[in-house]
Each structure stands twice: as C-alpha cells, then as structure tokens.
Amino acid sequence: MKMKAITLTEYGGPEVLHLTEVPKPTPKADEILIKVKATPIGVGDLWVRDFKSITPREFSMPAPFWLISRFVFGLRKPRINILGAQLSGEVVDVGSSVTRFKVGDAVMAYLGQSFGANAEYVSLKETKAVVHKPETLSFVEAALVPYGAMTAISLLDRVDIQSGDKVLINGASGGIGSFAMQLAKHYGAEVTGVCGTRRIDMVKALGADHIIDYSAVDFTNNGKQYDLILDVLGKSSFERCEQSLTDTGTYFAVSFKGKQLWQMLTTRGKSKRVICALSSETLQTLERAQALVEQDVFKVVVDKTFPLAQTADAHRYLESGQYTANIAITV
Numbered sequence: 001m002k003m004k005a006i007t008l009t010e011y012g013g014p015e016v017l018h019l020t021e022v023p024k025p026t027p028k029a030d031e032i033l034i035k036v037k038a039t040p041i042g043v044g045d046l047w048v049r050d051f052k053s054i055t056p057r058e059f060s061m062p063a064p065f066w067l068i069s070r071f072v073f074g075l076r077k078p079r080i081n082i083l084g085a086q087l088s089g090e091v092v093d094v095g096s097s098v099t100r101f102k103v104g105d106a107v108m109a110y111l112g113q114s115f116g117a118n119a120e121y122v123s124l125k126e127t128k129a130v131v132h133k134p135e136t137l138s139f140v141e142a143a144l145v146p147y148g149a150m151t152a153i154s155l156l157d158r159v160d161i162q163s164g165d166k167v168l169i170n171g172a173s174g175g176i177g178s179f180a181m182q183l184a185k186h187y188g189a190e191v192t193g194v195c196g197t198r199r200i201d202m203v204k205a206l207g208a209d210h211i212i213d214y215s216a217v218d219f220t221n222n223g224k225q226y227d228l229i230l231d232v233l234g235k236s237s238f239e240r241c242e243q244s245l246t247d248t249g250t251y252f253a254v255s256f257k258g259k260q261l262w263q264m265l266t267t268r269g270k271s272k273r274v275i276c277a278l279s280s281e282t283l284q285t286l287e288r289a290q291a292l293v294e295q296d297v298f299k300v301v302v303d304k305t306f307p308l309a310q311t312a313d314a315h316r317y318l319e320s321g322q323y324t325a326n327i328a329i330t331v
C-alpha cells in the first residue's frame with residue numbers, strides 16, 4: 001500500500017520538496033497508525049531541509065551538537081527524507097498490544113528528530129510522546145502544541161517563577177517563546193514579550209502584559225529590570241542584559257554555546273546568574289502540555305494553512321518573514 005508524502009532526497013531550498021508516493025507504514029504490535037490531519041512548519045524543518053549549509057557558527061548550539069546533527073541529518077544528502085516534527089491526527093489502526101488508544105481517537109504527537117509528519121500516515125509506538133487531542137483545539141491548533149509547549153514546560157521547570165516576578169521573553173512570538181510566555185503568566189508573572197512588528201498582534205492575543213518590537217526598541221536600554229530574561233535565539237547576551245536583571249535575576253539562554261555554558265559555571269551561586277538547559281520531550285511533558293491546554297492556559301494562533309501538496313510554498317512563506325502567526329500543513 002502507498003501513501004502521499006512530501007519527500008526530499010537532496011539538501012537545498014524549498015524546491016527540493018516533492019509530493020511523492022511512499023510505502024504506507026504498517027503498525028507493529030506496540031504502535032498506532034495515525035492519519036495525519038495537520039502538521040506545522042517550523043524553523044527545525046528549514047534547518048533539516050538544508051542542514052549542509054548550516055555552519056557551526058550559525059548553529060545555535062555548541063559545536064559538538066552541530067557535528068552530531070551533521071551525522072544524524074546526513075553529511076552530503078539528507079537522511080531525513082520526510083520532514084515534520086509534530087502532528088495531530090486520527091488513529092486509524094492499532095497494534096495488538098496497544099492499550100492507550102483505539103481506532104477513531106484524535107491525537108497530537110511529537111516525533112522530534114525522527115520527523116516524518118509531512119505525510120498522510122505516521123506509525124508511532126504508543127509509549128512515545130502522543131496524547132489525546134484536547135477537544136477545545138482544532139486539529140491545526142493541536143498540531144502546534146507539542147514542540148513549543150513541551151520545550152517551554154521543561155525549560156521553565158529549571159527556574160522558580162514566583163507570582164509578581166517580572167519576566168521578559170526575547171522571542172515571544174516563536175514556537176518556544178509563545179508557550180513560555182503563557183506559562184510564565186500562568187505562574188503569576190508580569191510578562192514582557194519581545195517580537196518582530198508583524199507578530200505583535202499575536203503576542204498581544206496570547207496575553208503579554210507588555211510588548212516590545214525588537215526592530216524598534218532595544219529592551220536592554222529601556223531602563224526596566226526583570227527577574228528572568230529568557231532569550232530564545234540568543235539575540236541578546238548576558239553582558240548586555242546584566243543591567244536589565246534585578247539583583248537576583250536570571251538570564252536563561254535557550255540557544256547556547258560554550259560561552260554561555262562557561263557563564264553558567266562562573267555565575268553559579270552569584271546574585272545574577274546564567275542558565276542553559278536542554279528540554280525534555282517525554283510523554284509526561286506532553287501530558288502536562290495537554291492538561292494546560294485543557295485548563296485554558298495554552299492557546300495558539302494560526303496565520304495560514306497550506307495543503308500537503310503546497311508544503312514548499314509554506315516553507316517559502318515562513319522564509320519570507322511575512323507570516324503573522326503560526327503556519328501549518330493540512331493533510
């Protein structure tokens with residue numbers, strides 16, 4: 001049996017993505033077969049589509065991570081032939097030992113570095129990061145939850161946000177920042193979201209108390225101080241932010257290199273400190289994300305959807321920077 005998928009066999013621009021027919025997966029005893037309904041396009045898809053061009057300097061993690069990623073994603077040609085790291089869909093078949101799901105269940109899942117969601121079907125072990133889709137979300141909205149919510153939850157576990165704390169998210173409109181902002185609000189913080197001009201309405205809709213457009217204002221010079229500055233892309237630095245941190249403030253580098261790891265070591269036990277951490281993308285974290293959606297803590301804003309066949313256009317739209325919120329593929 002065959003299914004439609006967007007495949008790539010060479011690195012490059014959106015033109016390397018083609019609608020093709022590939023074998024339809026058959027679920028093993030401990031797997032579920034999901035008919036994909038929606039899958040977002042994110043920065044991870046852009047990176048893996050052309051990982052050959054990403055230099056260690058451009059890569060936002062320490063050089064050893066870049067080297068490992070070169071091997072994982074393929075040295076000369078992509079080893080990941082179907083992109084898409086997260087999805088929502090409907091269970092259409094279950095293996096003989098599956099207990100958590102039945103045919104007809106609506107689910108959302110995180111595939112992570114194995115990718116594969118830009119396809120009609122995905123087969124997944126039921127013990128992986130897959131949960132029932134919250135009823136309050138559409139399939140498109142649900143597909144946007146796993147990556148950002150799981151990353152934000154597991155990273156913010158590393159800091160103790162108190163009610164009334166002032167938190168600044170540098171990159172509040174992105175996959176991670178949009179959820180980190182909502183979670184910080186849920187913990188009772190007064191949240192400032194930093195984003196680009198086109199995404200201001202989205203950040204407002206997600207509940208930011210204050211919004212800073214990074215193309216117009218440098219938040220490190222606005223005279224304000226924060227208990228936590230969470231910098232998603234590392235566009236600022238601890239040095240630049242030091243004056244913007246309260247006496248016990250934390251600079252959280254979500255994207256970090258050796259320098260930030262060194263700063264984490266040397267600021268340990270000091271009043272102003274640096275934190276770097278890796279997210280944990282487990283089933284338990286996705287279950288927490290699911291519960292937070294059900295408690296109305298997490299919302300998502302969608303700008304545009306594209307049919308599977310137009311996945312290359314969705315990549316072009318993301319790369320153009322014209323989007324106002326999230327982009328997803330509907331299958």
Ligand SMILES: NC(=O)c1ccc[n+]([C@@H]2O[C@H](COP(=O)([O-])OP(=O)(O)OC[C@H]3O[C@@H](n4cnc5c(N)ncnc54)[C@H](OP(=O)(O)O)[C@@H]3O)[C@@H](O)[C@H]2O)c1
Pocket residue numbers: 042043060061151170171172173174175176177194195196197198199214232233235253254255277278279
């Ligand atoms: N620590 C970990 O375990 C972990 C886990 C996953 C990912 N990461 C890292 O997280 C990063 C991806 O995060 P993401 O998925 O949230 O990315 P994303 O969806 O692309 O979002 C990037 C955010 O940064 C903002 N931004 C762009 N240029 C900026 C500037 N000059 N100043 C301030 N903000 C700016 C964007 O704003 P606009 O869109 O409004 O312009 C957007 O809000 C990668 O570097 C990845 O390595 C780390």
